[in-house]
Amino acid sequence: GERTLAMIKPDGIVGNHTHFIKTTILASSFTILQEITLQLDRHTAQGFYAEHSSRTFFPDLIDFITSAPVLIMVLDKVSAVSDWRALIGPTDASKAKLTHPHSIRAMCGVNVQRNCVHGSDSTKSAAREISFFFNHTDSG
Ligand code: ATP
Numbered sequence: 700g701e702r703t704l705a706m707i708k709p710d711g712i713v714g715n716h717t718h719f720i721k722t723t724i725l726a727s728s729f730t731i732l733q734e735i736t737l738q739l740d741r742h743t744a745q746g747f748y749a750e751h752s753s754r755t756f757f758p759d760l761i762d763f764i765t766s767a768p769v770l771i772m773v774l775d776k777v778s779a780v781s782d783w784r785a786l787i788g789p790t791d792a793s794k795a796k797l798t799h800p801h802s803i804r805a806m807c808g809v810n811v812q813r814n815c816v817h818g819s820d821s822t823k824s825a826a827r828e829i830s831f832f833f834n835h836t837d838s839g
Pocket of ligand 1: 751756759760789790811812813814816817818819820
């Protein structure tokens with residue numbers, strides 16, 4: 700299959716959405732290849748979100764993503780990248796509640812920042828993000 704990086708963000712962890720999200724992942728035929736819970740420090744968060752470093756929301760994003768632990772997973776499935784993006788729904792959870800009410804962000808998120816989960820947006824991003832958090836000495 701294909702691999703993507705999924706992250707349950709601080710609002711998902713603090714809001715006790717972890718069990719629901721993992722159950723949804725497994726019910727959607729993804730395999731969870733690796734997982735780790737981390738408290739991101741600011742340096743790591745800035746590296747992960749480097750592509751957003753010039754955005755006005757960047758300082759708030761770093762404050763938010765370092766505010767509590769995150770759960771990071773490597774998911775495997777045919778078309779994992781697009782399937783996971785479809786399952787999580789639009790970036791803005793407040794809009795997702797109207798347009799994609801069964802998406803994870805609609806059900807667990809609050810707004811454009813507190814949107815509960817992350818998903819790689821391309822296979823290229825997925826490769827970068829997976830190697831950012833995991834080394835793959837055990838993968839084929
Ligand atoms: P992610 O990369 O987390 O899966 P995404 O690809 O849907 O989200 P991006 O545009 O890449 O969305 O934004 C990355 C993250 O930055 C968002 O998930 C959200 O937490 C935060 N963010 C994006 N836009 C805003 C905004 N206008 N105000 C506050 N935070 C934002």
